[in-house]
Amino acid sequence: MMIAEVIVDVSAYPVDRPFDYFIPEQVEELIECGCRVKVPFGNRNVLGFVVGIKNETDVPLDKIKPIASLLDIEPVLTSEMLQLAKWLKQETICYEIDCLQVMLPSALRAKYEKMVVLQTNVENLDEPLKHYFQKSTKVNYKEFEKNNLLIPLKKALNKKLLSLENVVKQKGQVKEIRKVKVSDNLQLLQEVYDKLSNRAKKQKQLLLWMKQHVGEILEPDFIYKETNCSPQVLQAIIEQGAAEFILEEVYRNPFKKDVKKTDFLTLTEEQKQALHKIVEAMDNRSPETFLLHGVTGSGKTEVYLQAIQHCIQQGKDAIVLVPEISLTPQMTNRFRSRFGELVAVMHSGLSIGEKYDEWRKVHQQKVKVVVGARSAVFAPFENVGLIILDEEHESSYKQEDTPRYHARDVAIWRSKYHHCPVILGSATPSLESYARARKNVYKLLTLKGRALNQPLPTVEIVDMREELKKGNRSMFSEKLTESIRNRLKKKEQIVLFLNRRGYSSFVLCRDCGTVMQCENCDISLTYHRYNEKLKCHYCGYEQFVPTICPECSSDHIRYFGTGTQKVEEELMKLFPEARVLRMDVDTTKQKGAHEEILENFGAGKADILLGTQMIAKGLDFPNITLVGVLSADTSLHLPDFRAAERTFQLLTQVSGRAGRAEKHGEVIIQSYTPEHYAIELAKTQQYEPFYEREMMVRHGAAYPPYYFIALIQVAHEDVLLAAEYANKCAEFLRTHLSFNASIIGPTTAGIVRLQNRYRYQCLIKYKIEPNLIPTFLQLMKIYRTDWIKKGVVLTIDLDPSMI
Numbered sequence: 001m002m003i004a005e006v007i008v009d010v011s012a013y014p015v016d017r018p019f020d021y022f023i024p025e026q027v028e029e030l031i032e033c034g035c036r037v038k039v040p041f042g043n044r045n046v047l048g049f050v051v052g053i054k055n056e057t058d059v060p061l062d063k064i065k066p067i068a069s070l071l072d073i074e075p076v077l078t079s080e081m082l083q084l085a086k087w088l089k090q091e092t093i094c095y096e097i098d099c100l101q102v103m104l105p106s107a108l109r110a111k112y113e114k115m116v117v118l119q120t121n122v123e124n125l126d127e128p129l130k131h132y133f134q135k136s137t138k139v140n141y142k143e144f145e146k147n148n149l150l151i152p153l154k155k156a157l158n159k160k161l162l163s164l165e166n167v168v169k170q171k172g173q174v175k176e177i178r179k180v181k182v183s184d185n186l187q188l189l190q191e192v193y194d195k196l197s198n199r200a201k202k203q204k205q206l207l208l209w210m211k212q213h214v215g216e217i218l219e220p221d222f223i224y225k226e227t228n229c230s231p232q233v234l235q236a237i238i239e240q241g242a243a244e245f246i247l248e249e250v251y252r253n254p255f256k257k258d259v260k261k262t263d264f265l266t267l268t269e270e271q272k273q274a275l276h277k278i279v280e281a282m283d284n285r286s287p288e289t290f291l292l293h294g295v296t297g298s299g300k301t302e303v304y305l306q307a308i309q310h311c312i313q314q315g316k317d318a319i320v321l322v323p324e325i326s327l328t329p330q331m332t333n334r335f336r337s338r339f340g341e342l343v344a345v346m347h348s349g350l351s352i353g354e355k356y357d358e359w360r361k362v363h364q365q366k367v368k369v370v371v372g373a374r375s376a377v378f379a380p381f382e383n384v385g386l387i388i389l390d391e392e393h394e395s396s397y398k399q400e401d402t403p404r405y406h407a408r409d410v411a412i413w414r415s416k417y418h419h420c421p422v423i424l425g426s427a428t429p430s431l432e433s434y435a436r437a438r439k440n441v442y443k444l445l446t447l448k449g450r451a452l453n454q455p456l457p458t459v460e461i462v463d464m465r466e467e468l469k470k471g472n473r474s475m476f477s478e479k480l481t482e483s484i485r486n487r488l489k490k491k492e493q494i495v496l497f498l499n500r501r502g503y504s505s506f507v508l509c510r511d512c513g514t515v516m517q518c519e520n521c522d523i524s525l526t527y528h529r530y531n532e533k534l535k536c537h538y539c540g541y542e543q544f545v546p547t548i549c550p551e552c553s554s555d556h557i558r559y560f561g562t563g564t565q566k567v568e569e570e571l572m573k574l575f576p577e578a579r580v581l582r583m584d585v586d587t588t589k590q591k592g593a594h595e596e597i598l599e600n601f602g603a604g605k606a607d608i609l610l611g612t613q614m615i616a617k618g619l620d621f622p623n624i625t626l627v628g629v630l631s632a633d634t635s636l637h638l639p640d641f642r643a644a645e646r647t648f649q650l651l652t653q654v655s656g657r658a659g660r661a662e663k664h665g666e667v668i669i670q671s672y673t674p675e676h677y678a679i680e681l682a683k684t685q686q687y688e689p690f691y692e693r694e695m696m697v698r699h700g701a702a703y704p705p706y707y708f709i710a711l712i713q714v715a716h717e718d719v720l721l722a723a724e725y726a727n728k729c730a731e732f733l734r735t736h737l738s739f740n741a742s743i744i745g746p747t748t749a750g751i752v753r754l755q756n757r758y759r760y761q762c763l764i765k766y767k768i769e770p771n772l773i774p775t776f777l778q779l780m781k782i783y784r785t786d787w788i789k790k791g792v793v794l795t796i797d798l799d800p801s802m803i
């Protein structure tokens with residue numbers, strides 16, 4: 001008797017543990033840990049993951065049900081992933097099932113159909129299988145299941161004579177085109193022809209034509225054009241068996257264009273030293289974490305590329321994480337141009353099907369390198385030799401939804417598992433990472449100079465209050481206007497950056513001052529011009545811009561806030577001759593739009609690239625000599641203890657786009673608070689002085705990296721109940737945590753009402769608190785068994801960004 005331990009796809013407290021199921025005899029030889037199964041749970045069948053297989057159980061045998069069906073005969077999760085899920089669940093206080101799901105592409109969570117594909121000459125197959133592949137090289141898995149052939153199938157898979165492919169069943173997810181296959185039986189064609197009455201002239205004509213194309217596979221449009229027949233005529237012929245419609249699967253290619261191969265650059269002395277240390281760690285199979293701190297344009301990417309080369313030479317695989325926002329084709333092409341077909345790319349711009357195809361390339365070990373956003377840290381390579389996080393300071397490496405994991409932590413866990421190094425790279429490392437490097441927890445590697453020895457750009461800060469005093473009400477200071485004009489004359493390129501973090505365009509009544517607010521959240525709606533709608537960025541609520549004020553019926557409605565569109569309009573007025581490209585959420589909605597804008601700018605088809613966060617990173621164009629930051633301050637005033645750090649990072653990153661080749665770069669930063677240290681220190685572009693200063697601030701306020709923080713939020717539709725449970729929560733923490741932890745709150749959250757729920761929170765600061773995780777687990781248990789029934793929503797975030 002064999003028993004499988006299964007984690008089922010039900011997120012509820014008592015269910016967050018493996019359940020025992022009998023393994024039916026016919027799948028005993030097939031089932032492995034990491035396979036998905038369907039199992040009866042309550043009165044329905046649910047999806048589950050096999051996490052263990054054993055011979056005995058403590059559960060009374062009459063309570064155990066059998067597995068309903070086995071969905072995979074090759075595991076979709078490796079044993080590494082199963083272990084990782086167990087760790088992640090503790091680390092982030094969530095359900096194990098959430099951890100398992102986050103590791104898989106969404107196509108595998110959806111409906112799918114499995115096909116068995118021939119990888120060899122049919123003759124090499126064993127007898128019972130042969131028959132299925134006589135006509136086609138791809139056969140539905142169900143055929144083998146139905147005919148009890150799973151055991152010979154598995155043997156053939158192990159010998160790599162056959163392979164498995166999952167075909168997503170959901171509509172539109174497998175890319176297929178319909179073609180017509182003319183029968184290859186000439187005699188049959190003749191018979192059909194003979195049977196036709198003479199009146200069916202068109203059909204006869206088509207059949208005569210088909211006799212010239214026996215066995216061919218053709219596109220319907222081609223047939224209509226060649227023979228002048230209608231779809232009805234073709235249909236009639238098909239019904240008589242002379243031809244058939246077939247679906248031909250075409251592979252998605254997320255890479256629109258092929259890239260030219262590039263060669264390795266000769267490294268600078270600093271690059272060489274950094275690479276040497278990394279290679280050493282790889283050779284010694286040492287799970288070290290390196291912090292590669294290199295100024296903008298210092299050639300960090302080249303170091304990554306050569307480290308990956310070494311990794312591939314060792315026969316191992318490399319994972320490269322890049323923030324979603326800088327996963328531009330320009331970025332991925334740098335990897336593809338070196339490693340060609342060995343690269344898979346994973347990011348949210350891909351369709352479900354494309355994502356799945358890329359994941360499969362990794363799962364089937366067809367590629368050696370994956371370049372992707374956060375979740376690519378779970379790439380199912382089995383022989384990882386190197387993990388890289390580029391722009392390691394980026395907040396998008398932290399998932400803000402369960403499981404609330406940080407890609408850096410997962411990367412380090414995997415590096416220990418695989419005995420390989422991790423590289424964290426940045427021009428502006430997070431304070432946490434830099435502090436760890438100072439303490440030698442991470443190994444610090446520094447690139448002080450730019451790759452071609454170019455000087456860093458000159459940075460000037462313009463006080464916008466002075467501009468206002470001078471009577472300049474425009475969003476462009478005199479200095480910036482002058483510099484733009486100058487570059488336009490010299491035919492050099494300009495990047496204008498609008499800091500939109502924490503900033504939005506809102507709509508206000510000029511008579512009564514009412515700001516249009518979300519129905520569900522205490523937050524103003526953001527105006528989107530492209531569809532003339534107001535949208536809530538937190539819950540997605542949308543409405544048309546009102547023509548009269550809902551409060552006072554005035555029709556004096558006014559738009560506030562400087563969006564990129566407004567900047568564009570003003571640019572047109574000031575510099576009618578300038579060719580402007582705008583890059584923001586609105587202009588990059590369509591697939592490939594991002595790519596096109598960058599390509600056009602790179603090809604010199606525009607003078608000015610105007611954009612938001614999207615253009616702060618990764619841009620590497622030699623002709624950019626001026627970077628203008630229109631509003632440096634907006635990100636300073638967010639309810640986030642990292643606001644200054646993020647502002648400094650952003651300003652440094654965006655400044656780094658200027659003067660990357662021969663021509664010298666200039667940066668102009670406009671600000672209303674130029675005396676703030678984050679802005680003042682961005683002028684020198686030196687990281688250390690900022691680090692020292694910001695560390696003092698963090699020390700004074702007892703924030704990371706000096707202390708760890710955790711945030712617990714309690715939300716309820718009823719404000720009183722929200723407060724009541726938040727109090728219970730705080731009380732529970734105070735009685736269970738030691739004096740080492742300070743508990744602040746409950747207080748109301750930054751946004752008091754979100755999605756119709758009132759929100760309270762407790763902030764916990766600690767250095768060492770052994771009781772923390774057990775206490776959180778206990779609290780979670782109370783919540784999941786009791787509070788949840790009262791409509792309370794409780795979340796625990798062990799590394800919150802907004803507080």
Ligand SMILES: Nc1ncnc2c1ncn2[C@@H]1O[C@H](COP(=O)(O)OP(=O)(O)OP(=O)(O)O)[C@@H](O)[C@H]1O
Pocket residue numbers: 265266267268271294295296297298299300301302426427451452617618619620656660
């Ligand atoms: N050793 C080298 N010799 C010549 N050119 C180099 C070398 N290393 C890098 N470069 C070039 O210098 C430019 C900047 O390099 P890269 O983009 O890798 O820097 P980075 O440190 O990643 O910059 P950022 O953090 O600003 O994105 C690129 O155009 C790159 O091709």
Ligand SMILES: [Zn+2]
Pocket residue numbers: 509510511512513514549550551552553554
């Ligand atoms: Zn009004």
Ligand SMILES: [Zn+2]
Pocket residue numbers: 518519520521536537538539540541755
């Ligand atoms: Zn809302």
